Amino acid sequence: MRVACGVLVGTGLVAAVLAAPVAAGVVKPTSPVATPDDGYQWPLDGTPLVTRRFDPPPKPWQSGHRGVDLAGQPDDTVRAAGSGVVYFAGSLAGRGVVSIHHPNGLRTTYEPIEPLIAVGARIRAGELLGRLSAGHPACPAAACLHWGLRQGNDYLDPLSLLGLGQVRLLPMTVSPGKLA
Numbered sequence: 001m002r003v004a005c006g007v008l009v010g011t012g013l014v015a016a017v018l019a020a021p022v023a024a025g026v027v028k029p030t031s032p033v034a035t036p037d038d039g040y041q042w043p044l045d046g047t048p049l050v051t052r053r054f055d056p057p058p059k060p061w062q063s064g065h066r067g068v069d070l071a072g073q074p075d076d077t078v079r080a081a082g083s084g085v086v087y088f089a090g091s092l093a094g095r096g097v098v099s100i101h102h103p104n105g106l107r108t109t110y111e112p113i114e115p116l117i118a119v120g121a122r123i124r125a126g127e128l129l130g131r132l133s134a135g136h137p138a139c140p141a142a143a144c145l146h147w148g149l150r151q152g153n154d155y156l157d158p159l160s161l162l163g164l165g166q167v168r169l170l171p172m173t174v175s176p177g178k179l180a
Contacts (some may be wrong), residue, residue, distance in 0.1 A: 039125045040082045040161035043110055043147050044072050044132070051140055054157035066155040067109070067148030071141035076132040078113045078145060081161060082106075083124045089115040098129045108158065109148040112136055 042048060052069040084102040091097070095112040100123065102108065113130035117123065136144040149158035 041079070041125055042070075042162065043079050043081045043108075043129075044070050044076055044145055045079070048072060048145075049141070050159070051144055052138070054155075054159065056155055067146050068158055069136065069139060069144040069146050071139075072132045072143045072145055073141075074132060074134040074143045076143065076145075078110050078129045078132050080123045080125055080127050080129055081108050081147070081158070084108075084122075086117050086119050086121045086123060086129075089117050089119050089130075095135070096130065096133055100129075105151055106156075106161075107150045108161075109146075109150075111146050111148075113145070 048070040050068050051071050054066070054068050056066060078098070080100055082100070082102050084100040086098065087101045087107065088097060088099040092111075096114050097109060097111040098113060098115050098117065099107055099109045110129055112133040112135055114133055115130040117129050123129070132143045132145055134143045136146060147158045149156045149161065
């Protein structure tokens with residue numbers, strides 16, 4: 001993960017730059033749960049446009065956006081973002097969904113897709129999961145992949161798997177005149 005730090009003079013804050021913002025806007029910061037060195041990649045070929053960013057709700061029962069939406073075309077190849085075991089592949093609420101358990105305790109989800117993989121299959125990063133379906137609500141493109149990430153019951157920003165994030169301001173804990 002790329003990290004750069006600096007002091008904002010006169011503010012008592014340290015800025016940690018985790019990475020550049022994504023095309024659709026600045027991504028909310030999350031605790032890094034994995035790094036690009038862990039073998040994670042985009043679930044669509046190339047570098048897809050992020051059409052809607054991660055926006056977790058303030059309380060678990062409130063509305064929010066528990067993943068990111070990636071622009072694509074109907075029938076685009078949807079690939080595993082990381083290695084793991086297929087936990088679910090089927091239809092939920094009328095939409096195709098695939099969910100993968102990863103060895104580090106993470107679970108990624110992909111929807112709406114036409115699943116082309118079976119539950120229990122061991123899969124490596126980049127392997128075919130299915131084909132992107134049209135019909136994702138509020139998608140400004142011909143089709144959008146909703147890509148989600150969870151650790152236990154906590155929803156996380158899936159872009160953190162790729163080392164993407166925003167500038168985070170951290171309080172300085174060092175004595176004046178000394179840098180950590």
